[in-house]
Amino acid sequence: MxxxxxxxxxxxxxxxxxxxxxxxxxxxxxxxxxxxxxxxxxxxxxxxxxxxxxxxxxxxxxxxxxxxxxxxxxxxxxxxxxxxxxxxxxxxxxxxxxxxxxxxxxxxxxxxxxxxxxxxxxxxxxxxxxxxxxxxxxxxxxxxxxxxxxxxxxxxxxxxxxxxxxxxxxxxxxxxxxxxxxxxxxxxxxxxxxxxxxxxxxxxxxxxxxxxxxxxxxxRDGMTGLLNRQAFMELAERELAGLQRAGLSAAVILSDLDHFKSVNDTHGHAAGDAAIRAFAAACKGTLRKTDLVARYGGEEFVILLPGADEISAEAITTEISRRLAAAPAPDGLDFPTVSYGISSTPIAGPALAQLIYTADGALYQAKAAGRNRAFIAESPLDPEAAPLST
Incomplete structure (x- = not known):
């Protein structure tokens, strides 16, 4: 015992x-x-x-x-x-x-x-x-x-x-x-x-x-809870490599809040922070779990849409802007509009830097055309094109 x-x-x-x-x-x-x-x-x-x-x-x-x-x-x-x-x-x-x-x-x-x-x-x-x-x-x-x-x-x-x-x-x-x-x-x-x-x-x-x-x-970005730039680049590179092996397409959206400096100058930085958080919330409410979204810098954001083309990417930008416009704003503030640049590739072959570079060119066109709109790069990227150096 x-x-x-x-x-x-x-x-x-x-x-x-x-x-x-x-x-x-x-x-x-x-x-x-x-x-x-x-x-x-x-x-x-x-x-x-x-x-x-x-x-x-x-x-x-x-x-x-x-x-x-x-x-x-x-x-x-x-x-x-x-x-x-x-x-x-x-x-x-x-x-x-x-x-x-x-x-x-x-x-x-x-x-x-x-x-x-x-x-x-x-x-x-x-x-x-x-x-x-x-x-x-x-x-x-x-x-x-x-x-x-x-x-x-x-x-x-x-x-x-x-x-x-x-x-x-x-x-x-x-x-x-x-x-x-x-x-x-x-x-x-x-x-x-x-x-x-x-x-x-x-x-x-x-x-x-x-x-x-x-x-x-x-x-994560402390203000929005979205991925930060470095984390996005690492995860997106991995995602693109997997998409390329599977022969699937990819789209990148680069977005920028319009006249954001005037929001800070007129209403203060707290209002600018509220606008950034509202846009991040609109992205989270629109995107799929498989999509990647990051605060790219300041009021600029980048999104990777695995398996998407430029048409579906444009539809997503429309929904994000709709959600942002419908979001409750602090008294006396109207959230800024957003401009988007979109690039895509039939097969996720080009380097991420090339996709972002092309989307940035389309974003510049959207701003030059009056802002509050999405521009698609003139043609999908050629998977055989030489990737741009970073």
Whole structure:
């Protein structure tokens, strides 16, 4: 027989140590995962502490509230895994399962102290770990390999609590199997394994998430949330190479807000910023997920439309301008109109710099013709043409 007291002490020490470490991590990074994992560790620490009340005058509350706190920890793990997929978890879901567990423990106790509420506790622990396993399975494997051992542990725990539920339901709380194979000591061992493995592996996942967030911020324009120029050039070059291999067309739109300097001079830079953000929002509302759009510089924007020709590109400029004109503007301000230059190629062969250069020439023509219009380059670019040097 395993020494239950020693295992409980070991579990408490491990939980307390990890809780202190992750609480410090949360204070430094303020990451959502660290907050959920710290909360889960705190619940498990308090839950195990509640069991010690069984030998006191508070013994009636020890098991139901201890079980409720352990279930809260399991659902906290689930919420933490969801945060790694940038998903929010409603708070009522986190409180509902522990609440049901506590209610069942309080109101389903028989006079001999055999807790029928344990069946609810086993079930909800299994549900919490199953939900966590599902979130791990949905994590993109290319993001990190750290989730694979976690998934194995989660599946083992789901199977463990599932078998425990069956034994408890069929043979009752006095089952010999329940007191040996599924005894509290075995549960303690599994929880220690879970805590250590999850803590180290999830640190790797959390670091990967933080690095991804930093990379995303580095690629984005702070005012509009669109790609910045450097990120656009890198992604567009890759996209064009893929389109060329597939024999597909591409179109580039270069756009410029008309008389933008007068907006700043007349209404102030805050009004100019509002116009830039409104145009960015119009682009986001019009373009497909496969399209690339960036703030190219100042009030100038560039768009890559994979698989599009100049006719569809012109239709997109019309829709963007319509959305911009319909957008709510600050008092006393009319958003500026927009001029567009469009270039395209039947097969995405020419270099990106050549497509942008040609679109810039068409944009100059649009401005010379009176602005507030789109000009298409006189002829689609020849894929065999020599690319311009950058």
């Amino acid at each position: 395993l020494d239950l007291l020693s295992l409980k002490l070991a579990l408490a020490v491990v939980t307390l140590t990890l809780w202190v470490l992750f609480l410090g991590s949360y204070r430094r990074t303020r990451s959502l995962y660290s907050s959920y994992w710290s909360a889960a560790l705190g619940c498990w620490l308090a839950g195990n502490g509640a069991y010690w009340l069984k030998e006191t005058d508070w013994n009636g509350a020890a098991v139901p509230f201890g079980n409720a706190l352990l279930v809260a920890g399991a659902f906290g793990v689930w919420a933490g895994f969801r945060s790694l997929r940038s998903l929010d978890t409603p708070l009522w879901l986190l409180f509902a399962a522990p609440g049901v567990t506590a209610f069942a423990g309080i109101f389903e106790a028989d006079p001999d102290g055999a807790w029928l509420g344990m069946l609810v506790y086993f079930s909800l622990m299994g549900v919490g770990m199953a939900l966590a396993a599902r979130e791990l399975a949905l994590l993109k494997s290319q993001a990190s390999q750290a989730h694979k051992p976690l998934l194995i542990v989660a599946v083992v725990l789901v199977a463990y609590f599932g078998c425990r539920i069956v034994v408890y339901a069929v043979e009752g709380p006095d089952s010999e199997i329940l007191r040996t194979l599924f005894a509290p000591a075995v549960t303690c061992l599994l929880l220690i394994m879970l805590l250590v493995l999850v803590s180290f592996s999830m640190t790797a996942l959390n670091n990967h998430q933080l690095i991804s967030v930093l990379n995303e911020r580095a690629m």
